[in-house]
Amino acid sequence: MWELPSGSAGCPVAQGDGAVPQAVLFPDWAYKPAWSPGSRQVQLWHFLLELLGRGEGGAIGWGGEWGEFVIRDPERLARLWGERKGKPHMNYDKLSRALRYYYNKRILHKTKGKRFTYKFNFSKLILVNYPGYPPPPQPPPPPPSHQLLQSGALPFPLLPAESALPACGGAASVMHAAVQPMPHPFLLPCCLPKPIAMPRALHGHFPFISAPARLGANLRESGPPPLPSALHVSANGWHHKSPAGWDLNHISRRLFGEVKQTEIQGEQRKVGNDAQMGESE
DNA sequence: AGCGGAAAGG
DNA sequence: CCTTTCCGCT
Numbered sequence: 001m002w003e004l005p006s007g008s009a010g011c012p013v014a015q016g017d018g019a020v021p022q023a024v025l026f027p028d029w030a031y032k033p034a035w036s037p038g039s040r041q042v043q044l045w046h047f048l049l050e051l052l053g054r055g056e057g058g059a060i061g062w063g064g065e066w067g068e069f070v071i072r073d074p075e076r077l078a079r080l081w082g083e084r085k086g087k088p089h090m091n092y093d094k095l096s097r098a099l100r101y102y103y104n105k106r107i108l109h110k111t112k113g114k115r116f117t118y119k120f121n122f123s124k125l126i127l128v129n130y131p132g133y134p135p136p137p138q139p140p141p142p143p144p145s146h147q148l149l150q151s152g153a154l155p156f157p158l159l160p161a162e163s164a165l166p167a168c169g170g171a172a173s174v175m176h177a178a179v180q181p182m183p184h185p186f187l188l189p190c191c192l193p194k195p196i197a198m199p200r201a202l203h204g205h206f207p208f209i210s211a212p213a214r215l216g217a218n219l220r221e222s223g224p225p226p227l228p229s230a231l232h233v234s235a236n237g238w239h240h241k242s243p244a245g246w247d248l249n250h251i252s253r254r255l256f257g258e259v260k261q262t263e264i265q266g267e268q269r270k271v272g273n274d275a276q277m278g279e280s281e
Numbered sequence: 282a283g284c285g286g287a288a289a290g291g
Numbered sequence: 292c293c294t295t296t297c298c299g300c301t
Contacts, residue, residue, distance in 0.1 A: 043293070085294085087294095089296085090295080093296095094296065097294085097295075097296085101293075101294075
């Protein structure tokens with residue numbers, strides 16, 4: 001078993017008192033400013049997950065399937081994105097072009113037939129989020145004969161909460177019970193399949209933390225979303241600190257590393273095996 | 282609405 | 292590398 005970084009806060013979605021935070025928010029490190037050394041600008045998918053995570057609601061929201069989201073107000077979303085990037089002339093046409101570039105990276109996927117509906121490939125995103133993944137070659141692992149199981153691929157599928165084993169202790173069970181209908185990726189830290197036995201160390205580090213906007217009845221009364229304590233918001237409203245060891249840009253690089261492979265298969269892929277994004281892979 | 286090439290910029 | 296801008300095509 002490979003080691004994970006230690007020394008982090010407790011699981012933000014599974015606090016001792018049983019309170020269930022609803023805010024999501026990436027950890028601060030996701031928002032390193034462009035001018036800070038060794039950092040880059042926020043990327044579109046960061047931004048989308050952020051809006052989705054905090055249940056921004058108006059412009060964009062989660063869809064019916066796992067990882068699926070619907071842009072309810074395309075031009076507004078574009079405006080928000082433009083504001084963030086300092087691009088006053090941003091519009092949905094241009095934003096959607098950027099989204100389409102994600103197809104090749106396999107971060108995103110279009111849900112065909114559903115207007116303004118896309119789907120995240122969380123297997124991709126989350127996997128590369130594991131610090132220390134892939135595990136260093138322990139014993140000589142039997143080299144898989146064909147498929148690319150090398151750098152970003154997981155040896156196991158990420159499962160929805162229903163089929164996953166809570167690794168967070170009691171509170172995780174609460175979550176598990178609370179989020180039946182549509183578990184979203186931010187729940188994964190506490191809902192990973194057993195093989196990976198989510199260590200406490202990781203809980204504070206996961207970017208997709210939080211609970212869905214609407215939870216079970218027993219959770220609704222928990223009031224306004226308590227923000228994670230470690231969150232630092234600066235004057236312009238975004239997080240600047242970067243305490244943790246890994247960051248979304250790192251993830252991006254990992255993702256990008258696979259694009260070349262993907263692009264090579266580009267034409268093959270088109271033939272029609274998009275159906276499994278987010279499930280396996 | 283949605284796609285993807287081409288070029289350019291940060 | 293990650294868009295942003297523009298655009299022809301379906």
